[in-house]
Amino acid sequence: MFADMAAGAGGYPGRVMTVESLYPRLEPLLAQVAKPIQYVGGELNAQIKPWDDVAVHWALMYPDAYEVGLPNQGLMILYEVLNERPDALAERTYAVWPDLAGLMREHGVGQFTVDAHRPVREFDLLGVSFATELGYTNLLEALDLAGVPLHAVDRDESHPVVVAGGHAAFNPEPVSDFVDCAVLGDGEQVVGDITDVVAAWKEQGRPGGRVELLARLARVEGVYVPRFYAVTYGADGTIAEVLRTRDDVPPRVGKRTVMDLDEWPYPKQPLVPLAESVHERMSVEIFRGCTRGCRFCQAGMITRPVRERTITGIGSMVDAGLKATGYEEVGLLSLSSADHSEIGQLAKELADRYEGTNTGLSLPSTRVDAFNVTLANELSRNGRRSGLTFAPEGGSERIRRVINKTVSKEDLVRTVTTAYANGWRQVKLYFMCGLPTETDEDVLEIAELAVEVIRAGREASGSKDIRCTVSIGGFVPKPHTPFQWAAQASAETIDHRLRILREAINADRRIGRSIGLRYHDGKPGVIEGLLSRGDRRVGRVIERVWRDGGHFDGWSEHFSFQRWTTAAAEELAAFGLDLDWYTTRERTEHEVLPWDHLDSGLDKEWLWDDWQDAISEDEVGDCRWTGCYDCGVCPTMGTEIQIGPTGRSLIPLSVVGARPQVDVDVDAAATDPVHTH
Amino acid sequence: MARQPDGPPPPPTVQKLRLRYTKRGPLRFASHRDLARALERALRRAQVPMAFSAGFSPHPKISYMGAAPTGAASEAEYFEIGLSQRRDPEQVRAALDASLPPGIDVLECVEAGEGTGSLADRLDATRWRIDLPGVDGDELARAVQALLAAETVTVTKRTKNGTRDVDARAAVVSAAVAVEAGCAILHVVVRQLTPTVRPDDVMAALAAVADLRPPLPVRAVREAQGRLDDSGDVADPLGPDRAVRSCCQEERAQV
Ligand code: SF4
Numbered sequence: 001m002f003a004d005m006a007a008g009a010g011g012y013p014g015r016v017m018t019v020e021s022l023y024p025r026l027e028p029l030l031a032q033v034a035k036p037i038q039y040v041g042g043e044l045n046a047q048i049k050p051w052d053d054v055a056v057h058w059a060l061m062y063p064d065a066y067e068v069g070l071p072n073q074g075l076m077i078l079y080e081v082l083n084e085r086p087d088a089l090a091e092r093t094y095a096v097w098p099d100l101a102g103l104m105r106e107h108g109v110g111q112f113t114v115d116a117h118r119p120v121r122e123f124d125l126l127g128v129s130f131a132t133e134l135g136y137t138n139l140l141e142a143l144d145l146a147g148v149p150l151h152a153v154d155r156d157e158s159h160p161v162v163v164a165g166g167h168a169a170f171n172p173e174p175v176s177d178f179v180d181c182a183v184l185g186d187g188e189q190v191v192g193d194i195t196d197v198v199a200a201w202k203e204q205g206r207p208g209g210r211v212e213l214l215a216r217l218a219r220v221e222g223v224y225v226p227r228f229y230a231v232t233y234g235a236d237g238t239i240a241e242v243l244r245t246r247d248d249v250p251p252r253v254g255k256r257t258v259m260d261l262d263e264w265p266y267p268k269q270p271l272v273p274l275a276e277s278v279h280e281r282m283s284v285e286i287f288r289g290c291t292r293g294c295r296f297c298q299a300g301m302i303t304r305p306v307r308e309r310t311i312t313g314i315g316s317m318v319d320a321g322l323k324a325t326g327y328e329e330v331g332l333l334s335l336s337s338a339d340h341s342e343i344g345q346l347a348k349e350l351a352d353r354y355e356g357t358n359t360g361l362s363l364p365s366t367r368v369d370a371f372n373v374t375l376a377n378e379l380s381r382n383g384r385r386s387g388l389t390f391a392p393e394g395g396s397e398r399i400r401r402v403i404n405k406t407v408s409k410e411d412l413v414r415t416v417t418t419a420y421a422n423g424w425r426q427v428k429l430y431f432m433c434g435l436p437t438e439t440d441e442d443v444l445e446i447a448e449l450a451v452e453v454i455r456a457g458r459e460a461s462g463s464k465d466i467r468c469t470v471s472i473g474g475f476v477p478k479p480h481t482p483f484q485w486a487a488q489a490s491a492e493t494i495d496h497r498l499r500i501l502r503e504a505i506n507a508d509r510r511i512g513r514s515i516g517l518r519y520h521d522g523k524p525g526v527i528e529g530l531l532s533r534g535d536r537r538v539g540r541v542i543e544r545v546w547r548d549g550g551h552f553d554g555w556s557e558h559f560s561f562q563r564w565t566t567a568a569a570e571e572l573a574a575f576g577l578d579l580d581w582y583t584t585r586e587r588t589e590h591e592v593l594p595w596d597h598l599d600s601g602l603d604k605e606w607l608w609d610d611w612q613d614a615i616s617e618d619e620v621g622d623c624r625w626t627g628c629y630d631c632g633v634c635p636t637m638g639t640e641i642q643i644g645p646t647g648r649s650l651i652p653l654s655v656v657g658a659r660p661q662v663d664v665d666v667d668a669a670a671t672d673p674v675h676t677h
Numbered sequence: 678m679a680r681q682p683d684g685p686p687p688p689p690t691v692q693k694l695r696l697r698y699t700k701r702g703p704l705r706f707a708s709h710r711d712l713a714r715a716l717e718r719a720l721r722r723a724q725v726p727m728a729f730s731a732g733f734s735p736h737p738k739i740s741y742m743g744a745a746p747t748g749a750a751s752e753a754e755y756f757e758i759g760l761s762q763r764r765d766p767e768q769v770r771a772a773l774d775a776s777l778p779p780g781i782d783v784l785e786c787v788e789a790g791e792g793t794g795s796l797a798d799r800l801d802a803t804r805w806r807i808d809l810p811g812v813d814g815d816e817l818a819r820a821v822q823a824l825l826a827a828e829t830v831t832v833t834k835r836t837k838n839g840t841r842d843v844d845a846r847a848a849v850v851s852a853a854v855a856v857e858a859g860c861a862i863l864h865v866v867v868r869q870l871t872p873t874v875r876p877d878d879v880m881a882a883l884a885a886v887a888d889l890r891p892p893l894p895v896r897a898v899r900e901a902q903g904r905l906d907d908s909g910d911v912a913d914p915l916g917p918d919r920a921v922r923s924c925c926q927e928e929r930a931q932v
């Protein structure tokens with residue numbers, strides 16, 4: 001499988017170029033680095049297609065370490081969708097750790113794909129999926145290692161077209177110097193459209209060179225080509241205007257939305273790594289989108305409306321995926337899985353179906369309501385009840401109204417107590433710190449809540465052997481949310497509030513020892529904030545940080561706040577701006593935001609009104625149940641809510657196995673809440 | 678308060694199988710933990726009826742033995758599994774092999790013979806082949822001579838808990854040098870003591886006695902693992918199981 005790169009006779013028309021594997025030159029280097037297995041590929045369900053059999057070659061990158069990137073659903077889906085096309089191939093590449101990067105530079109080995117170890121430099125497209133902005137420096141490192149010019153304007157038609165996707169691509173302005181295109185929204189269909197454009201352009205002999213190719217791509221729905229849009233700034237530093245520079249590209253770029261999830265049952269053959277990864281399970285996305293309306297949640301806002309996979313669609317994906325992988329655990333993924341219209345039936349029927357097979361079902365449980373406990377009980381039946389996770393997100397009732405995640409303190413304590421009473425030993429509670437309008441008192445209420453939860457829990461379970469872990473992250477305002485105008489709390493504010501919270505929890509040792517506190521300091525959040533709401537001028541800061549040796553910014557041992565603040569101070573001074581201007585400054589209603597020309601479907605006026613409602617602590621309902629409140633997405637995008645129930649049910653499968661048990665862990669690890677890192 | 682799984686206890690082990698597999702090509706970079714994960718998943722995919730331990734976190738009954746170090750290839754890795762239903766060993770081998778990535782190839786599977794003792798006890802030595810690209814055959818031969826002539830050669834191993842000194846010479850049973858396609862090759866039989874002397878320890882010993890420092894990374898392959906026989910070679914560790922089996926078959930054939 002590592003040696004099928006010979007040119008097929010009569011390869012694809014156009015520039016036939018058989019690309020050689022870098023593996024023979026890489027192998028001696030691998031003997032000298034940590035965890036070499038992450039670089040060799042060969043995972044179960046990996047695919048290698050002959051280079052010359054296809055017109056279009058995609059390298060797909062997750063800009064973080066292999067162990068984090070491999071389980072990424074988005075990348076896995078596109079890998080399969082593209083490889084199913086007869087005219088395309090896709091291979092994967094991940095960020096290379098500094099030990100190997102150093103050896104690669106020394107020995108002149110470029111950034112490679114893990115599948116056939118082909119040089120990334122030789123692919124037609126490099127698709128990069130940004131789940132978080134902290135991957136930007138890793139993109140620069142990969143481009144440099146690949147021998148691809150850092151700046152899009154310096155590339156010629158022999159270089160790959162660098163395409164950014166993922167949630168962070170909804171504001172790609174900070175990386176607009178480095179990417180050729182950004183894709184907004186669901187990727188399944190748009191990668192096909194892009195492939196068609198590239199194939200046709202190559203077939204025609206590459207007319208008009210790279211610029212013509214990019215112009216054609218800019219006309220594909222959902223594709224934004226930054227170089228065709230000019231940004232001008234006013235005297236106060238804010239954006240004056242964003243104007244297209246050619247009239248054959250759209251003035252605003254709208255996102256893509258896949259409407260029928262059952263038509264896209266991917267991944268069908270999930271990749272199973274040999275190396276350890278962060279998720280040792282397969283995942284099935286049970287619905288996409290969320291209309292709960294949590295105001296901090298970018299994922300919920302940019303993925304509207306809700307589109308459910310049907311119960312039978314989910315059932316067959318679980319079945320096929322387990323067979324294809326040998327995994328022991330299935331995560332039922334979505335932004336709020338208990339909200340699936342058929343979740344109760346689904347949980348019961350899946351638990352029935354896999355009874356006696358040692359198959360675990362996990363649910364990323366994040367809402368605080370009694371139903372979640374019922375559901376978790378059903379899924380766990382006879383199995384281990386270790387950890388249950390809830391995400392109240394805000395410490396006080398008041399702040400929960402601000403973020404639109406309303407739950408009363410009584411309900412919260414009652415729900416968690418019920419969990420303990422049902423045999424769950426460990427409850428994790430997720431919170432955010434630094435939310436708009438937040439005071440010290442709001443955060444201190446987290447301590448009161450945790451103490452009360454432990455008291456009531458000990459009483460209800462009759463046991464002292466229960467634990468509550470409070471996990472708390474600094475809030476980062478994100479584009480396309482009602483909080484996009486908000487002032488971000490400074491690192492000092494966050495650190496101060498975390499400190500007083502820790503003191504409050506430790507005040508009563510008898511209770512405090514049952515409470516764990518997990519948090520990160522406020523500094524990385526400030527940089528994430530700069531990158532999230534930054535504009536094109538921030539690109540210089542990113543480049544400077546990378547040149548100064550910065551990368552793997554999502555890893556505390558590699559992240560250097562100092563490097564970022566120095567770079568920001570020096571690079572932004574030229575514009576009369578600074579880090580605070582991008583982070584702790586509240587924006588005004590009519591300020592042109594860097595992403596205003598990128599259309600998530602949300603109406604800016606609706607977002608502003610929702611922001612005002614947040615400040616006045618007014619809640620908004622969920623349009624699945626309370627009716628449409630005109631956020632703008634459905635009419636703009638021509639979409640509608642797609643939910644069941646379908647009335648169908650799962651028929652039992654005949655399965656081999658010997659143990660009369662379903663092992664269920666409804667666990668925090670099942671999902672990384674999208675707003676914390 | 679402690680909840681116990683309802684229902685009957687897990688079914689007992691009714692058959693023990695012993696398997697030999699490889700670590701070839703790029704998969705030589707897999708660690709023993711990587712391999713364990715891959716094997717357990719493959720057992721599930723191949724629907725091998727594994728026996729499990731009891732409790733809320735039942736584990737399949739698998740014993741791994743003496744894994745080759747990360748980076749070393751192997752033609753002779755062994756593990757043992759307990760089944761809750763009897764299966765034909767050859768069918769298990771084929772199904773498991775088909776469920777594993779290329780490079781992890783299951784070569785043999787035999788039923789553990791009654792009264793043959795533990796498999797781990799039969800794995801007390803390894804025959805390594807170490808390729809040393811860029812090293813001159815004569816230079817290697819001189820270094821090997823120096824090593825064999827020494828009484829003891831202490832090398833420092835890096836372990837999880839710091840460093841540890843070990844006598845590499847004591848572990849070396851025999852060593853021979855060959856040259857193939859211009860590449861010097863060291864064939865060495867090493868006794869598996871605690872702590873284990875691995876190919877990089879042998880290389881460290883050669884550096885210590887003769888200042889042999891290969892210009893390129895060396896490549897080691899574990900060619901065989903088993904009990905040291907009288908001739909100083911390594912015996913097939915599955916031999917005793919096969920012997921019991923064929924004698925049973927003969928008995929049955931006679932009836
Ligand atoms: S447009 Fe209406 S129905 Fe559609 S997501 Fe927005 S609020 Fe819900």
